[in-house]
Amino acid sequence: MSSTTPDLPGGTWTLGDTTVSRFGYGGMQLAGPWVVGPPKDHDAALAVLRHAVESGITHIDTAETYGPRVVNDLIREALHPYAKDLFIATKAGGRRDAQGGWPSARKPDELRAQIDDNLETLGVDVLDLVHLRLGDANGPVPEQISEAFETLVDLQQQGIIRHLGVSNATAEQVQQTQSIAPIVSVQNMYNLANRWDDALIDRLASEGIAYIPFFPLGGFTPLQSDALSAVATRLRVAPMSVALAWLLHRSPNILLIPGTSSAAHLRENIIGAALTLSDADLQELDQITV
Ligand SMILES: NC(=O)c1ccc[n+]([C@@H]2O[C@H](COP(=O)([O-])OP(=O)(O)OC[C@H]3O[C@@H](n4cnc5c(N)ncnc54)[C@H](OP(=O)(O)O)[C@@H]3O)[C@@H](O)[C@H]2O)c1
Numbered sequence: 001m002s003s004t005t006p007d008l009p010g011g012t013w014t015l016g017d018t019t020v021s022r023f024g025y026g027g028m029q030l031a032g033p034w035v036v037g038p039p040k041d042h043d044a045a046l047a048v049l050r051h052a053v054e055s056g057i058t059h060i061d062t063a064e065t066y067g068p069r070v071v072n073d074l075i076r077e078a079l080h081p082y083a084k085d086l087f088i089a090t091k092a093g094g095r096r097d098a099q100g101g102w103p104s105a106r107k108p109d110e111l112r113a114q115i116d117d118n119l120e121t122l123g124v125d126v127l128d129l130v131h132l133r134l135g136d137a138n139g140p141v142p143e144q145i146s147e148a149f150e151t152l153v154d155l156q157q158q159g160i161i162r163h164l165g166v167s168n169a170t171a172e173q174v175q176q177t178q179s180i181a182p183i184v185s186v187q188n189m190y191n192l193a194n195r196w197d198d199a200l201i202d203r204l205a206s207e208g209i210a211y212i213p214f215f216p217l218g219g220f221t222p223l224q225s226d227a228l229s230a231v232a233t234r235l236r237v238a239p240m241s242v243a244l245a246w247l248l249h250r251s252p253n254i255l256l257i258p259g260t261s262s263a264a265h266l267r268e269n270i271i272g273a274a275l276t277l278s279d280a281d282l283q284e285l286d287q288i289t290v
Helices: 042-054 070-079 108-122 146-157 171-180 198-206 226-235 239-250 263-273 279-285
Strands: 012-015 018-021 059-061 087-092 127-133 161-167 185-187
Touching: 042 070, 042 263, 070 108, 087 108, 087 185, 108 127, 108 146, 127 146, 127 185, 146 161, 146 171, 161 171, 171 198, 226 239, 226 279, 239 263, 239 279
Parallel strands: 059 087, 087 127, 127 161, 161 185
Antiparallel strands: 012 018
């Protein structure tokens, strides 16, 4: 499938050796409820992915754990053979259990098996970007990470991973990975109401490393705040538009991967992210805290 390249809000960013649209797409919402099993409407899920690429999105975020396998399978079915400029980022470091939980799985053998599964399900010989997924469902955990990261570095040296990143990590863990090998991105939870990574974002920006917020719209709990509603009402747009436009404005190294299972929402989000925010809007939005 080939992609067109219309201008998307935010322009582009270079991830390692590849220029991608800053407005990307996160595939997690394509699986069934709580990211388990197939989507309710298989064809609609394929249509969302095709619409993303036709809209000019060249960065798609996924993980073998979404489904599990379901989202990678959908990406392959919808988009393979991939357009040359399509960059697919995936993850390793966790698995799914029978209850739908997300236990960590970061022993060398477990990581190697996850990389093999990603290669197989996505139908590629080389993965563009693998984020080492750390911590747990409650967020980053200050734990030892060197052995796990070194395993991915080894796989990168074998030529089956092009770029490395880290996810759900503390600022110290990010630094630790950087002392082992270069990373191109950090993928942590961050949005208008959850801004504990502000200092990390600024440091990464100064080093040319992307920061990719997950849950940019609040994830399973949509962002809600009086200040956000007030700005959205004044500008006559949806709060989601304000939240996405604010992230693009926050720092040039922020790449968006909002998730949606709906092509209509994807269109709304692309249009909404192009919103211009005034200094007064930004000041008001800066008041938001959890
Ligand atoms: N590294 C990690 O540990 C990690 C963790 C979580 C997620 N991620 C990645 O980050 C991506 C983004 O996170 P996310 O998808 O969980 O959360 P999100 O982007 O913050 O929010 C997605 C939710 O917002 C809804 N939504 C999107 N656009 C909308 C619109 N215009 N109007 C109304 N509702 C709208 C979606 O529902 P509809 O489907 O109905 O549109 C969905 O419920 C994921 O897809 C995944 O790739 C990574």
